Amino acid sequence: MIEAQALAKRFPQKGRKAPLVAVRDVSLRAEDGNITGLLGPNGAGKSTTLRMLTGLIPPDSGSARVDGWDIGSDALKVRQNIGYLPHNAGIYPRLSARENIVYFAQLSGMGKTQAEARIDELVELLGMDDIIDRRTEGFSQGQRTKVGLARALVHEPQTLVLDEPTNGLDVMATRKLRMVLRQLRDRGHCILVSSHIMQDVTLLCDQVAIINEGVIAMEDSVAGILEKTGQTDFEDAFVVAIGESLENR
Amino acid sequence: MRRIGIIARKEIRDNLRDKRSMFFALVYGSLLMPALILGPLIYSLQEAFTEGYEQPKKIHVIGEERAPNLIRHLHGRNIDADPAPENFREQLRNEELDIVLDIAEHYPERFSSGQPARVTLHYNRDNGSSQSLFWQIRAELESYSHSLAAQRLLVRGHNPEILETLELVESDVSREEVGAGMIATMLMFMVTLSMTMGGFYLAVDTTAGERERLSLEPLLSLAVSRLDIALGKCLAIIAFVFLAYIGPLISTSVLLPFIPEGFFGNAGRPTLTTLATLFTVNLPLVLMIGTFLMAVAVHAKSIKEAQTQLGFAMLVPMAPFFIIQFTNMDLDGQAQLIPLLSQYLLASELLIDGKLNWHNALPGMVTTSAAALVFFLISVRAYKRNLGLG
Structure with a gap:
């Protein structure tokens, strides 16, 4: 479970006195057994929020707990319990897909035999039979995402944080990914997914937090957001939620 | 410790598959440089010492x-x-x-x-x-x-x-050791350049390269301390620098018998024991060059930036060669404490005298190791600051 309270993060800007406010005030809750979507336009603060929640960067203010561990004081414990897929996650091109995954499994504390057994499960789950022993140089974005996702899942983390996981995936790969995420949800995992694609959110998420200019503008289920904004179309509901006009359809 | 080993092994295996890294670690310093630097010297000395006196x-x-x-x-x-x-x-x-x-x-x-x-x-x-x-x-x-x-x-x-108005008597008190000193300087130049080039691509690939191909963020998101990550990568770079270090020493020990004995003057041709002592004295240099390369490359945002910065930084290890060759500086006393310069001076002492006064050698070895530690801590600090992620 993830609980965030008033997270804020600023970055210094080269040549400017005023810092860039990436996240102003983010409070959200992502339950176990749920898929929670963090929905927002480009530059809204989604990736920075996820990086703070995974203990990668410290917040300037606010706090958050992942499975009861504080992201500041227990960053290593937080990272131990999280599987994280960053936006456009890179992989090692001179290693095979299997070697990429084994590397992360071993760094997460798994033995080689244990990792190999887990990789066999993931190969089946993500449909990676044809690529698992190939060097990853020249992989398509979809194949790279699969390797990244397998790396994030290999140590069987309770909590999954995925930054725009459908980016670059084709229709079939996207459908397959949704199916995998639903399976993981049904097994009781907490899944937090950031996206700016409405369809991903409506088809996948049980709960949605809409973020705009570093602030959570609205948080509810898809049906709840439609009701709160008085819209029937989720894209319109999103536009209303971030305070924009519906005129430019 | 286990995680440090996993990271180091992965980086080494990854770069063993990179032809460029392998070329510079194994071929450039071990074969190419001795052939280009010692080859012509041997050829000209053979002419001077054989043809010059006999034909x-x-x-x-x-x-x-x-x-x-x-x-x-x-x-x-x-x-x-x-x-x-x-x-x-x-x-x-x-x-x-x-x-x-x-x-x-x-x-x-x-x-x-x-x-x-x-x-x-x-x-x-x-x-x-x-x-x-x-x-x-x-x-x-x-x-x-x-x-x-x-x-x-x-x-x-x-x-x-x-x-005859004057009776001129020539009395040369030199030990005719110019040749041995020259070989010491050339050997140190080769070894330093070889180490720098040997670790160059690995340092770039494991730091700036990791950042450029966006694999750094997933790595940092794991439950591995930044110190372990920096140590693992540093060990891998040092392993390649070490490979590039022993290569020229082996090639030189193979080529030394081809240099006419007379060239070394009273110092005599360096023995294997002398070269083994030189190997030991220079070990802190392996650490320093490895950590130095990493400290420079780790701050670059892209491979291109790292290559440019390292291109300039590589002049630093070359500096003692030019100081010794082209200036007339007094290199006794305090100079023995300056990392790199001290190894050049020790190499000269060792090849000329055939033995080393460890009392002179230790201060330079300590300061070089201390410099290696400082460079390493610079890299750790960069990793602790997440290398500007965000």
Whole structure:
């Protein structure tokens, strides 16, 4: 479970006195057994929020707990319990897909035999039979995402944080990914997914937090957001939620 | 510890598959540089020490028949005479001939009447072998002239020593160790350049490369301390620097027997024990160059930026070579404490004396190790700051 309270993060800007406010005030809750979507336009603060929640960067203010561990004081414990897929996650091109995954499994504390057994499960789950022993140089974005996702899942983390996981995936790969995420949800995992694609959110998420200019503008289920904004179309509901006009359809 | 080993092994395996990294770690410093630096030296020394002393010199002469005694004198000094061609000036300019001895037409008459008989040496100062032959023939001619003059005075009942106003005695107290010192400097230059190039691509790939291909963020998101990540990567870089370090030492120990013994003067040819001592003394340098490369590359945002910065930074390890070769600085005392420079000085001491005073060696080894630690801590600090993620 993830609980965030008033997270804020600023970055210094080269040549400017005023810092860039990436996240102003983010409070959200992502339950176990749920898929929670963090929905927002480009530059809204989604990736920075996820990086703070995974203990990668410290917040300037606010706090958050992942499975009861504080992201500041227990960053290593937080990272131990999280599987994280960053936006456009890179992989090692001179290693095979299997070697990429084994590397992360071993760094997460798994033995080689244990990792190999887990990789066999993931190969089946993500449909990676044809690529698992190939060097990853020249992989398509979809194949790279699969390797990244397998790396994030290999140590069987309770909590999954995925930054725009459908980016670059084709229709079939996207459908397959949704199916995998639903399976993981049904097994009781907490899944937090950031996206700016409405369809991903409506088809996948049980709960949605809409973020705009570093602030959570609205948080509810898809049906709840439609009701709160008085819209029937989720894209319109999103536009209303971030305070924009519906005129430019 | 286990995680450090996993990271180091992965980086090494990853880069063993990179032809460029392998070339610079195994081929460049081990084979290419010794071949390019020591090869020509060995070739020229073989010529100087073998041909220079044993093979007869050949000169071309105009009017050979006018001075048979002079020609015989030269022949006795291992200098053979051939008739000079008519276009000898052009041939000298084209470096087809080295030297032409021109015996004047009036030589027999003036020689017989006890007057100075003119001989002209035509040579080409732009041609190295022509110039060296010029000095040798000139010395022989002066010696011939001097001995004849002495005989003439004796015949006339005078003591030839009357012409000697000074009795010049040459007393060279040097240990004729220039060759050994030169090999020490060249060896250190090769070793330093080889180590720098050997670790270059790995340092770039494991730091800036990781950042550029966006694999850094997933790595940092794991439950591995930043210190372990930095240590693992650093160990991998040091492993490649070490490979690039032992390569030139092995090649040099193979090539040393081809360098004429005389080149080393009193110091003698370095033994395997000397090279083994040199290997030990330089070990802190392996650590320092590895950590130095990492500390520079870790701050670059892209591979291109890292390569540019390291391109400039690589001049630093080369600095002692130029200081020693081209300046006249006093390099005793405090200079022994300066990392890198101290290793150059120790190498010279070791190859010249054949042994090392460990009392002199230890301070330099300690300061070099301390510099390695500082560079490593710079990298750890960068990783703790997440290398500007965000």
